[in-house]
Amino acid sequence: MKNILIIEDDMAIAEIERDFLEIEGFEATIAADGNEGLRLALTGSYDMILLDLMLPGMSGYELCKxxxxxxxxxxxxxTAKSEIVDKVRGLGVGADDYIAKPFSPTELIARVKANLAQYERLTNGGANRTREVHAGPVRINQLTHRVYVHQKEVEFKNKEYELLLFLVSNPDIVFSKEQLYERIWEMDAIGDLKTVAVHINRLREKIESDPQYPKHIQTVWGAGYRFKL
Incomplete structure (x- = not known):
């Protein structure tokens, strides 16, 4: 049974999240402020964290980092904060996904399950994969999840790693934002597709010599993105 930590100061929302998670067979614990949330999170007892941004004691950004x-x-x-700058900042400090209030319980559960499934695939599925993938300046070891750019190791978060691996494994093929969202986030493209653009920009910052003029992760206007060798 997966154990999920809910860090949320609005108890009405936190209890709704907990109730629907428990209906789906998860265990759920609520922390009502940032300091308590951090204390619980650092015990290592949880499989996933649902994190509000606006918290007393410590912000969600600080907590996530x-x-x-x-x-x-x-x-x-x-979180109720839905501006693109808030999303970029949240994903930049390490969040895997983002859902804006108000949300439907169905969407919340779908995102929880998709993120857990992807994490399990990343941590347990390496044995059946080709050990290394090479494309352009990028080398990915799928058994260790280490990524090297121009022979230097670079850290990639879960979703960044999965997105880069998918693009590198399919060079010169153009994928729309909808296709990437469905493949990487494992949900129908009903969510905020800005998430894809944010992650593409993060990848460019890490592998491109000049992220403003990318040579490898290219935008094909009106169509999507591709990895160019």
Whole structure:
């Protein structure tokens, strides 16, 4: 049974999240402020964290960064802040996904399951894969999940790693935002497709010599993205 930590100061919302998670067979614990949330998160007892951004004691951004320094479990930000700058900042400090309030319980459960499934695939599925994938300046070891750019190791978060691996494994093929969202986030493209653009920009920052003029992760206007060798 998966154990999920809900860090949310609005108890009405937190209890709704907990109730629907428990109906789906998850265990759920609520922390009502940032300091308590961090204390619980750092015990290592949880498989996933649902994290609000606006919290007393410590912001969700600070919390996410502190958790990421120790654990690589899925973090889903659940917040009323829906501006693109907030999403970029949240994903930049290590969140795997983002859902804006108000949300439907069905969407929340779908995102929780998709993120958990992807994490399990990343951590347990390497034995059946080709050990290394090479494309352009990128070399990916799928058994260790290590990525090298121009022979230098670079750290990639869960979704960044999965997106890069998919593009590198399918060079010169153009994928739309909808296709990438469905493949990487494992949900129908009903979510905010800005998530894909944010992750593409993060990849460019890490592998391109000049992210403003990318040579490898290219935009094909009106169609999507491709990895160019």
């Amino acid at each position: 502190a958790i990421r320094e120790k654990y690589d479990i899925p973090i889903l930000m659940v």
